[in-house]
Amino acid sequence: MPETKRYAIDPDSLEGCRVRVSFHFRELQRETNPIVRANIAQYLAEATADLALLEAEEARKIAM
DSSP, rough: OOOOOOOOOOOHHHHHHHHHHHHHHHHHHHHOOOHHHHHHHHHHHHHHHHHHHHHHOOOHHHOO
């Protein structure tokens, strides 16, 4: 029977997404290899788009 993974922060939550964006941003700042930087930038863009959607959803909840 496979073991269920447990995280300190749900990676699909608003807070988890903020952490992911922050991690990729710091990783991009430190990386010097341009090919690796391009890949990290793509991950950062995807995480940022996810974050924007979650932030908008949260704003709608508060506005109601």
